[in-house]
Amino acid sequence: MLRNRFAGWFAVTVCALAFGQSLHAAPVILVANWNGPLAEYNLDGTLVNASLIPALSNPGGIAVSGQDIFVTEIDNGAVGEYTTAGVTVNTALISTLLRPGGPSSSPLGIAVSGGDLFIANSGIGTIGEYTTTGATVNAGLVGGLSRPAGIAASGSAFYVTQIGSNTLGAYTTAGATVNAALVSTLADSQGIAVSGSDIFVTNYFAGTISEYTTSGTLVNSSVVSGLSYPVDLQIYGNDLFVANSGTATIGEYTTSGATVNAALIAGLKPATSAFAIADVSAGSDIPEPAPPASLLAIGLSLLAVVRFRRRATSR
Numbered sequence: 001m002l003r004n005r006f007a008g009w010f011a012v013t014v015c016a017l018a019f020g021q022s023l024h025a026a027p028v029i030l031v032a033n034w035n036g037p038l039a040e041y042n043l044d045g046t047l048v049n050a051s052l053i054p055a056l057s058n059p060g061g062i063a064v065s066g067q068d069i070f071v072t073e074i075d076n077g078a079v080g081e082y083t084t085a086g087v088t089v090n091t092a093l094i095s096t097l098l099r100p101g102g103p104s105s106s107p108l109g110i111a112v113s114g115g116d117l118f119i120a121n122s123g124i125g126t127i128g129e130y131t132t133t134g135a136t137v138n139a140g141l142v143g144g145l146s147r148p149a150g151i152a153a154s155g156s157a158f159y160v161t162q163i164g165s166n167t168l169g170a171y172t173t174a175g176a177t178v179n180a181a182l183v184s185t186l187a188d189s190q191g192i193a194v195s196g197s198d199i200f201v202t203n204y205f206a207g208t209i210s211e212y213t214t215s216g217t218l219v220n221s222s223v224v225s226g227l228s229y230p231v232d233l234q235i236y237g238n239d240l241f242v243a244n245s246g247t248a249t250i251g252e253y254t255t256s257g258a259t260v261n262a263a264l265i266a267g268l269k270p271a272t273s274a275f276a277i278a279d280v281s282a283g284s285d286i287p288e289p290a291p292p293a294s295l296l297a298i299g300l301s302l303l304a305v306v307r308f309r310r311r312a313t314s315r
Helices: 002-018 293-314
Strands: 027-032 038-042 047-053 059-065 068-073 078-083 088-094 107-113 116-121 126-131 136-142 148-154 157-162 167-172 177-183 192-195 198-203 208-213 218-224 230-236 239-244 249-254 259-265 274-279
Touching: 027 059, 059 116, 059 274, 068 107, 068 274, 078 107, 107 157, 116 148, 126 148, 148 192, 148 198, 157 192, 198 230, 208 230, 230 274, 239 274
Parallel strands: 059 107, 107 148, 192 230
Antiparallel strands: 027 038, 027 274, 038 047, 059 068, 068 078, 078 088, 107 116, 116 126, 126 136, 148 157, 157 167, 167 177, 192 198, 198 208, 208 218, 230 239, 239 249, 249 259
């Protein structure tokens, strides 16, 4: 019996490797320390890798798509691409986020929708659209914004917080304006996350997270309170994760406002503002390279033997 169980486990393992499946996949939190490395944590806050990506230049936002991590870098006016295993793909995938003849356009928030990246350029008040391979679709997809900061995509729409006007605007991914002031009563809001028909935003000076519907109706002005200069915000499942720049922590709360862990991750660099959750269990983990066909054949043969023995013993 024990031998059969071992053979079955071995066969399944070999088959998983042969097909390039990761055996150890789980959601992780990727935190871009201000002017420092990008670190990786488990969802329970335990450290996985303090320097998954060693050096970034003032990261403003992070987005994850499949096996790729995209990071906006304010000082360079660029977007870098890395894998979820920490391998550098291109440190300047997009390198045109600069004012003509001047400094960076201050790329902050970044969101992925389909095969496109949407980037909030705070310095010049635009949202630019690019492919995940770095090609420009429309550098000025949306213009005339007032210091756009956070951006979140949902279906065929995206939502943008504007620090300069304390508003939240809604736009289609084609660039059409749905409502430039969907919410007009924000308070220096930077972080934004969308879950179903709800939008959550951070209020920096008030130390709160507010909740609205995607039609702009206020649900709760302080679903979470007592935060310390909250900036970036993410949702995973039924939980909110928020970066507190004042305490250099990331806290976890339910979407109904209950505290799960106010200091889930502590000891971050001061002013840390950008993080993301990579659901590697959904396929964003790097799969193991497929071994030779002979190994696949061995795995399938062993699995067949196990099944044959089970049938024989059941008769």
